[in-house]
Amino acid sequence: MPAPAIEMSRFLDTLAASSAIGPGREGGLSRLALSKADKEVRDMFAGLVKAQGMSLSIDGVGSMFARREGLRPDLPPVLIGSHLDTQANGGRFDGIIGVLGGLEVVRALDAAGITPLRAIEVVNWTNEEGARFSPPMVASGTFAGTYTTEWTLARRSDDGPTLGEALDSIGYRGNAPVGGRPIDAYFELHIEQGPILDSLGMQVGVVTHGYTSHGFLVSFTGETAHTGPWPMERRKNALVAGARLLVASDDIGWDFAETGGKGTAARLVAWPNKPGILSDWAEVVCDVRHDSPASAAVMAERVRRAIGESAARAGCEAKILDSWTWGGHIFDRGLVDGVRASAVRHGFRHMDIASQAGHDAYFMARVAPTAMIFTPCRGGITHNNRELCLPEDMAPGLDVLLDVVLQRANRPA
Numbered sequence: 001m002p003a004p005a006i007e008m009s010r011f012l013d014t015l016a017a018s019s020a021i022g023p024g025r026e027g028g029l030s031r032l033a034l035s036k037a038d039k040e041v042r043d044m045f046a047g048l049v050k051a052q053g054m055s056l057s058i059d060g061v062g063s064m065f066a067r068r069e070g071l072r073p074d075l076p077p078v079l080i081g082s083h084l085d086t087q088a089n090g091g092r093f094d095g096i097i098g099v100l101g102g103l104e105v106v107r108a109l110d111a112a113g114i115t116p117l118r119a120i121e122v123v124n125w126t127n128e129e130g131a132r133f134s135p136p137m138v139a140s141g142t143f144a145g146t147y148t149t150e151w152t153l154a155r156r157s158d159d160g161p162t163l164g165e166a167l168d169s170i171g172y173r174g175n176a177p178v179g180g181r182p183i184d185a186y187f188e189l190h191i192e193q194g195p196i197l198d199s200l201g202m203q204v205g206v207v208t209h210g211y212t213s214h215g216f217l218v219s220f221t222g223e224t225a226h227t228g229p230w231p232m233e234r235r236k237n238a239l240v241a242g243a244r245l246l247v248a249s250d251d252i253g254w255d256f257a258e259t260g261g262k263g264t265a266a267r268l269v270a271w272p273n274k275p276g277i278l279s280d281w282a283e284v285v286c287d288v289r290h291d292s293p294a295s296a297a298v299m300a301e302r303v304r305r306a307i308g309e310s311a312a313r314a315g316c317e318a319k320i321l322d323s324w325t326w327g328g329h330i331f332d333r334g335l336v337d338g339v340r341a342s343a344v345r346h347g348f349r350h351m352d353i354a355s356q357a358g359h360d361a362y363f364m365a366r367v368a369p370t371a372m373i374f375t376p377c378r379g380g381i382t383h384n385n386r387e388l389c390l391p392e393d394m395a396p397g398l399d400v401l402l403d404v405v406l407q408r409a410n411r412p413a
């Protein structure tokens with residue numbers, strides 16, 4: 001029986017098929033969650049896993065689970081996954097290589113005629129990016145029990161429909177229960193989305209933990225008035241309150257930049273947002289993150305203070321509509337050691353690294369032993385149509401993924 005092996009040409013063909021769906025700016029993708037393009041790539045994934053003899057189930061928030069049965073169907077499965085949705089100006093690699101990499105692992109096992117003890121499931125999580133429905137990683141968060149299914153289905157997009165309505169419109173609201181079942185382990189292969197591996201010439205990132213991140217969705221309420229005669233001291237311009245909070249978030253990031261902290265002014269919407277009238281409503285998304293949970297907590301406290309100060313300076317009322325936190329030392333030591341050992345065995349240049357972006361793995365770590373593998377991406381450019389991974393950037397991570405999944409899937413009860 002041959003040893004199972006990743007076949008790069010097969011993987012790259014599948015990746016190329018994905019790259020043709022939902023084109024964005026030159027070279028990139030604009031495949032927002034539950035859009036027509038997302039339906040198309042979901043249909044493609046469904047067709048591929050069925051052709052591979054896998055069974056497909058879709059849960060109540062639209063996450064797709066393709067299952068390859070093991071010798072012991074009664075044992076909890078090993079889950080591999082990430083997401084096929086992208087940002088509005090997204091790249092072709094991002095989490096896509098994690099889902100299609102999972103499929104490639106199954107294909108490699110099939111080609112070698114190997115059936116491990118445990119089932120292997122490959123998951124495509126709904127709305128990882130949070131680009132159409134806030135917050136990000138909402139489906140894995142629901143699977144992990146952090147959000148209820150009802151709450152998640154009620155998330156509303158800018159363009160109108162709720163997440164539940166959007167699922168219905170593309171036919172992807174499934175009937176499998178959301179979470180609540182044992183998972184033996186979760187592995188996620190993802191591009192680094194930063195410049196560290198590429199700049200150091202590393203082939204594999206052994207992800208040890210994630211930056212602690214605190215995010216906020218805040219609304220400001222003021223009063224419309226004429227931009228000319230209305231006295232400054234009586235103005236309640238919600239747009240200004242929102243802008244002040246965003247600048248404060250950026251400033252907080254700069255204050256912690258020396259130790260790697262980040263503060264992000266992510267989004268501001270206002271109404272009416274027109275010349276000639278003051279806006280009476282604004283909504284802001286901002287976040288702060290840091291490798292040290294304690295520093296992240298200090299940064300978050302400063303954001304909370306800035307929310308009140310921004311509202312007061314602009315004569316408005318502030319309301320925190322939603323806040324979220326993730327990251328920290330959440331990954332399973334044994335699995336992380338396994339990723340590193342595989343990189344060593346292959347002779348890949350590798351390093352331990354923290355994840356600075358949010359990933360579905362963060363929520364999965366709450367319910368199952370979890371690990372992540374990073375591949376380098378050129379220049380660290382991501383969430384950008386110039387995002388680029390060459391085959392040689394992805395191959396080592398795929399080899400490691402196959403190793404650790406196979407090993408775990410043969411773990412006895």
Ligand SMILES: [Zn+2]
Pocket residue numbers: 083094095128190
């Ligand atoms: Zn991603």
